[in-house]
Amino acid sequence: MQTLLLAGKEYICLMHIHKPASRKEIEDTFAKFLGKINQLPPIRSAVKRQEREREVYYLQILEINHQDVLFRIGTQAGTYIRKICSDFGELIGTGAHMAQLVRTKAGPFNEKEWYTLHDLKDAYTLYIKEGKEEGIRKIIKPLEFGVQHLPKVWVLDTAVDALCHGASLKCPGISKVESNINPKNIIAVMTLKNELIGFGPADLSSEDMIMESKGTAIRLETVIMERGNYPKQL
C-alpha cells in the first residue's frame, strides 16, 4: 500500500568494517548519523542520484564482533542503509560495507508479528482441508491493520457512499477526529464501524475540522471501500 512507502522504517543491519576499530570509535562515528543527514543515493538505486536530506531517528549498536557490527536503525522512508554503511566506512577512515539487512518495521508492520510463507501455507491448508479457521485468521489481518500508523477521521453513515464515489470529505460529514492532525498529513478516513473508506491529505487541522461547519476537510486520493456498501442517502 502506498501509505507504507512514506512511513518510517526500522532495520537491523550487519555491517563489516574493513579494518579493526575500537568500540569508542564506532560509537562516535555512529553518533554523527543521528538526526538529519544528507545522503546521496547509491549508484545502483531506484531514485534520482541527487543529495537529499533524511532523518535517522535512532541508532542502537546490538553487538560488535571484531570487524562486524550489528545495529538497529530507525529512519525516515527513503534512507539507504547500504549508503549509511559506506559513509560510515569513509568517516571512520577504513571503509565499511553492508553485509546483511532485515527490515523490522514498516509503518504498523513489525518483526513482533510476522510470518513465513510456510506458516501461511500450513494455516491455509488447515483451513481448507479441516475447516480450521483460527490459524489463517491470525495471519491474515483486515486491511485496516495496515493504516494503524495514520491519523484517523470517522464519518457519518450518510457521508460514506459519496466518498466511495470519489467526493472529498466535507466538514459536516465528520463524526470524530483524532488530535494532532495538520494540513497535508495523510489521513485514514473510517466509517463508524471502523472500516477503511480511503485515505488522502487533510486540508485542515484537527481543531478546524471540529469547528468548521462547511468546506473540505480531507481529499481522498485513494478510495478502498467499494461503492454500494452504504446507501446513497439515509
Add this chain to the structure above:
Amino acid sequence: METLLPFEKIERKVFTKKSASTDPRYGKFPENRSTEELLEYGVVCLNKPSGPTSHLVADFAKKILGIQKCGHGGTLEL
C-alpha cells in the same frame, strides 16, 4: 535507548464533532468479517526470505491462497 518511530510516539485523542450511531444494516465491523472476506481483502506481514524478489514472494502467496490478486507493500531496497 528508545527505539520508536515518530508515528509511534504521537499520542492521539479522539474528539467527537457529532455523536452518531451507525446502522447495522450497512457495512461490517472488520472483526466480524468472515475468513472468505479476509482472504478477499486482507493484509499479511510476511518475513520475506532472502533470495526471491518481493514480486516473486507476492506471487507465491497468491498461489498458496489460490487468489487472483496479491501485491506487496514495499521493496527492501538495499
